[in-house]
Amino acid sequence: MVSNLVELRDLKVAFDGVQVLHGIDLDVRRGEAIGLVGESGCGKSVTWLAALGLLPGKATVTGSVRVDGQEILGSARPVLEGVRGKRIAMIFQDPSSSLNPVLRIGRQITEALAIHRGLFGAAAGSEALRLMDMVGIPDARRRFDLFPHEFSGGQCQRLMIAMALAGEPDLLVADEPTTALDATIQAQILDLLIELRAETGMATIFISHDLGAVSQVCERACVMYAGRIVEQGAIEALFESPQHPYTRGLFDAIPRLDGPRDRLIPIPGIVPHPQDMPDGCAFSPRCFNVAMDCRIRMPDLRSTADGRVLACHHPVGTTRRLAMHALETAS
Structure with a gap:
């Protein structure tokens, strides 16, 4: 029986022959929250972009990425599409660059529902409204047909979380989801991630520079430096010593x-x-x-x-x- 949801083994990444990730080993258990911390350029985001096959063609990725024991690294596109969004969803630090500016919000969420859960029409619309309510978008029915520029930065991040939840993923990778948000909105997003994890039981990878935020959201933390994990342990142990x-x-x-x-x-x-x-x-x-x-x-x-x-x-x-x-x- 497979005990871990996701297992990374000796994950390495090179761009045009230059090594940027030097053998990452990481286990993600079902339902747990792990923080990835370190300065910019340490390899936090690259680790999960590589795991999901989202790096550009010039990247060479080796090692092993297993989801419930199934190897996905180097798998055919249909296999990866069955994992992305449905098993592992990722939200990015800049929602304005992830949301399509010319499509209404309702269309973008229902599209995710159609792809990952086969919902269409009224069923998709009803579920999209439920997700918008879940992530705290006020007056969701009226705002269903608005465009991304008609929402604040914090609301756009909430919408990105709603889209990520559309596939009912087992693991949510949150890549610096509070970047460029003011302190009050940051606190609201962190509380939302904690509530959603408790409600859905999904595991969470929280990528951040903010050790305080990691301590609120996560049980375990991995400190990365120059493409390697240099320390990993329970939050309490890392903070105390x-x-x-x-x-x-x-x-x-x-x-x-x-x-x-x-x-x-x-x-x-x-x-x-x-x-x-x-x-x-x-x-x-x-x-x-x-x-x-x-x-x-x-x-x-x-x-x-x-x-x-x-x-x-x-x-x-x-x-x-x-x-x-x-x-x-x-x-």
Whole structure:
């Protein structure tokens, strides 16, 4: 019996021969919520675009992607079309570029219902209105025939979620769904995702830069850097004691509203370009805890005593701020 809904194994992606994803292993259990966090360029979105066969033709994708034990990577188009939308749905960070500006909203939702569930006519219209109500679109019947530009940014994102739900997916991949929304609307979208997961039982992949948002929505988090998972574990463990220096750096760059005021400590430098990767650990040029072996050998992803997985030669625990202050004093 297959215990996982989705299994990614050694998933790699290259564009024109340049490797951008370096062997992602990830299991998604039914009904769980997983956060993918990291800076832009770390490979979060590429991972799921590759898994669903949505990357452009110049991309070379290898490895394994299994849905309920069935291999879909490299499968024929009919197989992929049976997975996209119906088994795994994806909502993108910019709804204005995903919604068709010349088609009315009702038409776009009923089209998804026709493709994924075979609903047409009055049955499709009734179900579309139900989905619009479910995601919190006020006065759905009147707004059914409006165009996307007649909705606010937050409402457009809700409509994208309604379209994703049209196929009754087992897994919803939310790719930074709160980007460019104000704080109040962001909170509403996060609450909606939590409510929908509880109501439908679907699993959720939440891709975000916002660790606070991930902690609200998810039970487990994967921290990605330069096309690799560098730390993965339960939300509570990662927040209480992040072990990888990169994870520690992400937390220390978050403004805190509780406790004494303290200066934020940014992570120096930027994510390396895939064509200019350093030897050894990709994070070593930016790491405050770097040692000689870090610059020579890439650390393996290994399991730890508390149930997380970690790729680091020298885990740091909670010592980040002390170490950074010591570095600054020495310099």
